[in-house]
Amino acid sequence: MATNRTFTMIKPDATAAGHTGKIIDRIIGAGFTIKAMKWTQLSKEEAQAFYAVHAGRPFYRELVEYMSSAPIVAAILEKDNAVADFRDLIGATNPAEAAPGTIRADFAESIAANAVHGSDSDENALIEGKFHFSASDIA
Ligand code: UDP
């Protein structure tokens, strides 16, 4: 059964380009409620750990460098069918293939610097949320 929470990060390309407010506005406008949110910067070690599932992929080293290169916004979001609906809102990994009107189509720079992260399953949403937040951070 689908749970009602997902996890997102607004990535370094988007925070550096000044797109943070517009992206948060899109997320709220699509019906998501913010349960926890913080502005932070990942250390290289934290980025390695967060993306450990991709260790060994050809893009892993570049991904870790990029994700630790500038601030991010991490957030836990709530909505019915949150994981799938958020993936629909952000669009395909490669912005060239992202549907018109999606966050990645409108704000991403490249397949690597693609503006936002969205969890790919309920299980990973829980793991990723716990990576950044403790229970007392959630309201
Ligand atoms: N990525 C990349 N090159 C690729 C595939 C992925 O740089 O060929 C980066 C990109 O930032 C992506 C992240 O690695 O968002 C995680 O990849 P995943 O396949 O999980 O895509 P997502 O779930 O973010 O759409």
Ligand code: MG
């Ligand atoms: Mg993914």
